[in-house]
Amino acid sequence: MYDIIVDKRNGKELTREQIAWAVAGYTGGSIPDYQAAAWLMAIYFQGMTERETAWLTDAMAASGDHIDLAAIPGIKVDKHSTGGVGDKTTLIAGPIVAACGVPVAKMSGRGLGHTGGTVDKLASIPGYRTELPKEEFCRVVKEVGIAVIGQSGNIAPADKKLYALRDVTGTVENISLIAASIMSKKIAAGADAIVLDVKTGRGAFMQTLEGSLRLAEAMVAIGEKVGRETIALVTDMDEPLGAAVGNALEVMEAAATLMGRGPGDLRRLCLELAANMLLLAGKGDGDIDGCRKMARQALTDGRAFGKLKQMVAAQGGDPSYLDEPNRFPAAPFILPVKAPATGYVTAIDALAIGNASAALGAGRLRKEDDIDHRAGLILKKKIGQWVEKGEALAELYTAAADKGEEGGRLVAQAIEIGEAKPRPPKLIHGRVTAAGRVLGSRQL
Ligand code: URA
Numbered sequence: 398m399y400d401i402i403v404d405k406r407n408g409k410e411l412t413r414e415q416i417a418w419a420v421a422g423y424t425g426g427s428i429p430d431y432q433a434a435a436w437l438m439a440i441y442f443q444g445m446t447e448r449e450t451a452w453l454t455d456a457m458a459a460s461g462d463h464i465d466l467a468a469i470p471g472i473k474v475d476k477h478s479t480g481g482v483g484d485k486t487t488l489i490a491g492p493i494v495a496a497c498g499v500p501v502a503k504m505s506g507r508g509l510g511h512t513g514g515t516v517d518k519l520a521s522i523p524g525y526r527t528e529l530p531k532e533e534f535c536r537v538v539k540e541v542g543i544a545v546i547g548q549s550g551n552i553a554p555a556d557k558k559l560y561a562l563r564d565v566t567g568t569v570e571n572i573s574l575i576a577a578s579i580m581s582k583k584i585a586a587g588a589d590a591i592v593l594d595v596k597t598g599r600g601a602f603m604q605t606l607e608g609s610l611r612l613a614e615a616m617v618a619i620g621e622k623v624g625r626e627t628i629a630l631v632t633d634m635d636e637p638l639g640a641a642v643g644n645a646l647e648v649m650e651a652a653a654t655l656m657g658r659g660p661g662d663l664r665r666l667c668l669e670l671a672a673n674m675l676l677l678a679g680k681g682d683g684d685i686d687g688c689r690k691m692a693r694q695a696l697t698d699g700r701a702f703g704k705l706k707q708m709v710a711a712q713g714g715d716p717s718y719l720d721e722p723n724r725f726p727a728a729p730f731i732l733p734v735k736a737p738a739t740g741y742v743t744a745i746d747a748l749a750i751g752n753a754s755a756a757l758g759a760g761r762l763r764k765e766d767d768i769d770h771r772a773g774l775i776l777k778k779k780i781g782q783w784v785e786k787g788e789a790l791a792e793l794y795t796a797a798a799d800k801g802e803e804g805g806r807l808v809a810q811a812i813e814i815g816e817a818k819p820r821p822p823k824l825i826h827g828r829v830t831a832a833g834r835v836l837g838s839r840q841l
Contacts, residue, residue: 398422398432405439413452420456424555430562437559437568445573450615451622453573457581458623460555464504464587468535471500474674475588477579479603479612480512481596482751483637487515487545488651489659489667489696490674492704495542496695497671499678502538503545504552504586508760508768511600511751513647516547521645521725521770525714537711543704544712553581575602576615583625590626590677592670593617597826598635600747606631606826613829621831628673629829632666633822636745636780639663643759643773643794649722655702662779662824668692669825728771728794732801736784740814745780749811757795757804769796774808780822784814 401415419436422428445453466473474494478484491501505515516527527547529537537544556578563569583591593616596602597609613629620627639660641650653659654667672681672688681687695701706716718724754760758772775792778784791808795801827836 398428398436402432402436402439405436405443408443410446411449411452416449416452417456420453420460420555420559424460424558433559433562434566434568437563437566437574440574441568441571444571447615447618447622450573450577451619454577454580454584454619455623457553457555457559457577458584461551461553461585463585464531464550464552466502466535466587469500469502469538472589472678473500473502473587474590474592474677475503475583475586476592476594476670476674477583478594479579479596479601481634481638482511482513482600482747482754483639483642483647484513484594484596485515485518485639485641485647485651485663486594486667486670488518488648488705489654489663489701490671491543491545492655492701492708493667493671493692493695494674494678495704495708496700497675497680497691498542499675499680500538501543501545502534502587503543504548505545506548509764510762511748511755511760513642513644513751513754513760515545517768517770518644518647518651519545519709519714521648522709522714522718525709526712529712537708541704541707541711543708545708546712548582548586552585556581572608572612572615575612576619580616580619580623584623588625591620591628592673592677593627593629594666594670595629595631596634597631598633598747600637600751601634610827610829610834613827614834617829617831626677626831628677630669630673630825631827631829632825634747635822637747637750637776638666640776640779641773642750642754642776643757644768644770645725646773646775646794648719649725652702652705652719652722655696655705656699657697660779664696665824668696726771728769728796730793730795730798730801732793732795732805733789734791734793734805734808736786736788736790736814737809738814739786740784740816741818742778742780742782742784742790742812743815743817743819744813745776746811749807750774750776753804753807753811756807757793757800758797772796772800774804778812781819
């Protein structure tokens with residue numbers, strides 16, 4: 398391990414064998430934390446080549462179980478978001494894709510810090526089982542076309558251990574390490590092809606567009622090297638996606654979107670993610686416009702909403718909550734945040750809104766924290782909209798008045814009002830495929 402650390406410290410490209418040996422040794426316990434930490438710091442400063450990053454990914458994916466989805470016929474396309482605020486796209490894009498005949502077998506994460514997790518959102522539906530035995534998971538995918546569960550089993554334990562070490566040694570923010578961490582889990586979870594939603598902006602891991610594009614390119618390159626076709630969209634996370642932030646509130650907004658009544662930004666992003674998933678599954682004769690048309694059709698004719706309800710029922714949940722959202726238990730306090738001035742909303746800091754939602758009870762600060770599924774907030778205004786002094790900027794949902802006070806303070810700080818009408822925020826900044834990057838949404 399000493400030689401591997403020194404080689405990397407001196408800027409040498411490591412061999413596949415060195416990387417596999419280090420990852421296996423650290424996961425197995427024969428390499429101590431202090432040597433792994435030194436290695437990570439050397440990687441942080443010296444970087445990794447594309448080949449090294451792919452080998453690291455492979456070694457981490459090989460460290461635990463590989464989910465075999467061969468029993469499910471067809472190309473299984475997974476979708477992954479690097480984490481955002483108000484991101485309920487899996488609940489909409491997944492059913493759209495399934496309604497077009499492409500199986501969706503998805504393992505999703507739980508929320509931590511300012512970002513939410515799909516599994517927590519689904520768990521707010523009474524009865525919904527986020528853990529299914531593998532045979533049942535495959536049966537639901539085969540019968541319904543889609544199943545979404547929490548990450549189970551022993552998926553990429555090397556990543557779990559290395560991530561915990563990165564978290565406390567200042568080595569999280571390295572593109573090769575982030576890319577290998579995300580892709581190793583997707584590969585071990587059995588995806589044939591992957592659509593990535595790489596967030597950019599204030600509420601994202603990578604706050605600059607160039608950083609987000611480079612992360613997207615690193616992950617697409619890994620996919621290419623390990624034989625899983627990957628497309629990445631780089632999408633906005635300066636302001637939250639849609640209006641709802643918080644678990645049951647986001648499920649209600651996802652259902653409304655599938656019924657044709659959702660926010661425009663959420664609908665557009667879900668259709669674009671779904672179209673790219675369909676493309677990778679071989680639909681539309683390789684034509685993205687054809688896939689967009691298929692996705693729009695499945696959304697507007699109600700088939701996608703039907704799929705979501707079927708999936709919820711198959712996983713033990715009560716689908717009537719999706720038709721009648723007022724059945725969800727109400728939060729004891731519903732409090733407005735009022736505009737302090739008249740003008741245009743010029744900024745909504747997604748990170749601060751995510752923190753506000755967590756403070757209201759919707760998120761976890763530590764992995765073991767409980768969450769309140771009823772808690773969260775609804776934005777009444779988005780960037781570019783006009784607001785009168787005293788009008789509601791947001792509505793807070795919480796179980797305790799003191800949490801409401803703290804959440805209200807954070808939301809008020811997060812929203813800026815000005816006199817000049819701002820340019821409408823861009824939703825999709827770029828698309829990265831093996832052929833390269835294309836910027837802007839004009840070409841999408
Ligand atoms: N998400 C992951 O899964 N891993 C990282 O390293 C960063 C974000």
